[in-house]
Amino acid sequence: MHDPIRPGRRGFLQASALGALASWIPVESGATTRPASTAVFPPATLAPQPFQLLPAGSIRPAGWLKRQLEVQAEGLGGRVDETWPDLGPNSGWLGGKGESWERGPYFVDGLLPLAWQLDSPALKAKAHRFIEWTLENPWPNGMFGPKSNDDWWPRMVMLKVLTQYQELTGDARVVPFMTRYFHYQLGALPGRPLRDWGRMRWQDEVASILWLYSRTQDPKLLELAALLKKQGYDWQAMYVNYPFKEKTDAKMVEAKNKNAFMEDDGLQVHGVNVAQALKASPVWSLISRSADDRAAIHHQLEQLDRYHGLPNGMFSGDEHLAGRSPSQGIELCAVVEAMYSLETALAITGDAVLGDRIERIAFNALPAAFTDDMWAHQYDQQPNQVECSLHRRPWTTNGPEANLFGLDPHFGCCTANFHQGWPKLTASLWMACADGGLAAAVYAPCHVRTMARGVPIEIEQETDYPFRDNIAITLRPASPVAFPVRLRLPGWCRAPSVKVNGETVQASAGAGFVTVERQWSAGDRIELSFPADVVTETGFNDSVSFTRGALVFSLPVGEAWVKWRKRGLTNDWQVYPTSQWNYAAGEPGKVEQHAVGPRPFAGATPAMTLSVRGRLVAWKAEEGAADPVPAKPAPEDEPYTTLRLVPYAGAKLRITSFPKLAS
Structure with missing residues (x-):
């Protein structure tokens, strides 16, 4: 029997962590109760x-x-x-x-x-x-x-x-x-x-x-x-x-x-x-x-x-x-x-x-x-x-x-x-599980403070995903606690890898989530690797588009930004093309990784590029819009070339779905 006035080390750590958790989210002037710390x-x-x-x-x-x-x-x-x-x-x-x-x-x-x-x-x-x-x-x-x-x-x-x-x-x-x-x-x-x-x-x-x-x-x-x-x-x-x-x-x-x-x-x-x-x-x-x-x-x-x-x-x-x-x-x-x-x-x-x-x-x-x-x-x-x-x-x-x-x-x-x-x-990157566990639902770098089976816990998730394949998760519970961690395995990944403190955990492609249930202590580390292949997807009129993991790739078209009108602190813009865009595309080639910049999706500094074989074809625009992708376009009298694609969001003018390059 313990003295209720003098909590043990476990109780002290829990109380301290709860205090830290509550202090992270300040109570506003109209509040008379503490912010929520657990999912309902x-x-x-x-x-x-x-x-x-x-x-x-x-x-x-x-x-x-x-x-x-x-x-x-x-x-x-x-x-x-x-x-x-x-x-x-x-x-x-x-x-x-x-x-x-x-x-x-x-x-x-x-x-x-x-x-x-x-x-x-x-x-x-x-x-x-x-x-x-x-x-x-x-x-x-x-x-x-x-x-x-x-x-x-x-x-x-x-x-x-x-x-x-x-x-x-x-x-x-x-x-x-x-x-x-x-x-x-x-x-x-x-x-x-x-x-x-x-x-x-x-x-x-x-x-x-x-x-x-x-x-x-x-x-x-x-x-x-x-x-x-x-x-x-x-x-x-x-x-x-x-x-x-x-x-x-x-x-x-x-x-x-x-x-x-x-x-x-x-x-x-x-x-x-x-x-x-x-x-x-x-x-x-x-x-x-x-x-x-x-x-x-x-x-x-x-x-x-x-x-x-x-x-x-x-x-x-x-x-x-x-x-x-x-x-x-x-x-x-x-x-x-x-x-x-x-x-x-x-x-x-x-x-x-x-x-x-x-x-x-x-x-x-x-x-x-x-x-x-x-x-x-x-x-x-x-x-x-x-x-x-x-x-x-x-x-x-x-x-x-x-x-x-x-x-x-x-x-x-x-x-x-x-x-x-x-x-x-x-707010959706991690979720609580009904059995008291936690689930990594969507991946991006973040810091989590929550509860797992009554114990306060902090989670550091370090990653440049989706621009990179690796994710490191460090758990810091206030005291050792057993609970399940569910980790989403992206459906596009054919060879996912999961390690806990360096030891491999069985993870099967297509399984949806892998569950790791154990006693977790401060400093335990989960390492995920989701190697991604470049995939050619077939779409409208047999067009092809290219993805790598969660990223879609596009051909950036040269951009001339013309201010249409001033709008207070900002402007309205029209954007006109300065380069050719009417390419058919064939097999994807080399993927190159670059630094993830201060504006992560900026087209001027793409975090990843993909080379694709291409050739100009008969394909036009009308009223400023590309015609629907032609199923079998005639090639222009131009040689084959290598197209440099960037993540979709970085190309404000772009081609994402290409006519398929004739072999």
Whole structure:
């Protein structure tokens, strides 16, 4: 029997580490409880969930990922409110009379985790203004937000913000605030049902409802979730006999005498809706306890890949589903929303293949949509993008500004919403396991502070992945503790290697996760090696694209940047080609590694290059867009040459899908 007043060494170490853990995430002015230190899994009423995201703030970026987040913070990600009135001091989400719909919540949904991951007082203060106004100005009936609209949709985004904020700060106002709102909504929805965006995006709110239910077990929350699903669009049913197998006919969403864009005809093929809906079946499976619901995401992804898939891991959607031609685009909002949906689904399903998809999108499509300094972005990006100018393009329904780089090209939703991409990826790198273990779900350099079976633990993950093949993980529990560590084995790796303190652990290609269960002590080291082959993938019209691991490679086209107009602290740009791009490509050749620079995806300093045999062929552009890849192009009267490809994101003008070089 021990003296409860004088803890032993183990208790002292645990208490010290808990103190350090709590001090890492400061409690804000409205908080009366400590921030969360452990993941909260769904209670028994709901389906078991194999993984769970760690509480917001548990993971901080390191290495190249930290540099990337700093680039975001120093660019539009941290300063857009200083130059864009829609997020300025007159925002309706700050009590003003300016934009009062989705843009304030969108902005804070990414700014909040970015601020804490970089421990930036300035960014925390910016985020805190929006949150404080929201919490301190509820409507008398339980509704919240600007009184100039009562749309359910923007509240769904702000609820995501509040769940993160509560985990970061322990603010005791959040749980009762959300409870009052959900009780109000349960009573109001029968008379004022979901419509347009909210009807299509109901699953985002259900995720927040389940977050709260896991903490309060309030039965009214499950009633509300069921009502939202009943009023919401049935995404799973859409894919049973998938009807959208061709590029969307613009006439379908521009019908006369009705606003078809805002009805099912337009909304069910809207790229961002489709991206957000990827989480619908997994999220609902927690309530339905249905294995079919949990697995449905794989069928949905297969259908999207088959009929609309692009080599950057996304599907086309410019603004609506657009077929497989790599000259079609995908909206930046869809990129970050697909990532968030997949991160949510990975936690719910435990399916490693979703981690592969997250990485392909995050390391290619996400950074490609920005200038290297992140002071300008595109609304639409194209895998085969040979000009960014005010031409009409082959878009389904978007306008001529859609692939310019700028402050708010075409429409401002992406200017407000892109902020969540990198921070939420960072928050998803490691996850808690239902059995008390931890899982490495996605790979990038980071530092983790969390708990494993009641013991505080720090994890250092050092790597230049995806630019390199090796990852080193050092575990530092406050005291020795036995628990499983699950390590995702990328599906593309044919010979994964796992070592613990120098001893080899059996790891089979295609296994999804390898589990190492042992007693861990401070300083234990896991070494991973995921050697990657260059793979030639066949796509639209038998075109070929090249990947190595999680990276997609593109031919960079010479770029002439022409300032179109000044936009406060930034500019809008058109980009014109200065070199030939109409090449067919053959077998890949040598891979060369270079230093990972301060801007990791910058085209001027690529971390890796790939040589490919090529030859000019008859292939042209019209209205600034490359024609669809020709299946059998005639060769030009030019010799064979060696093409130097770079990671996709580094080439702002590029060819990613090539006609296959005739042998």
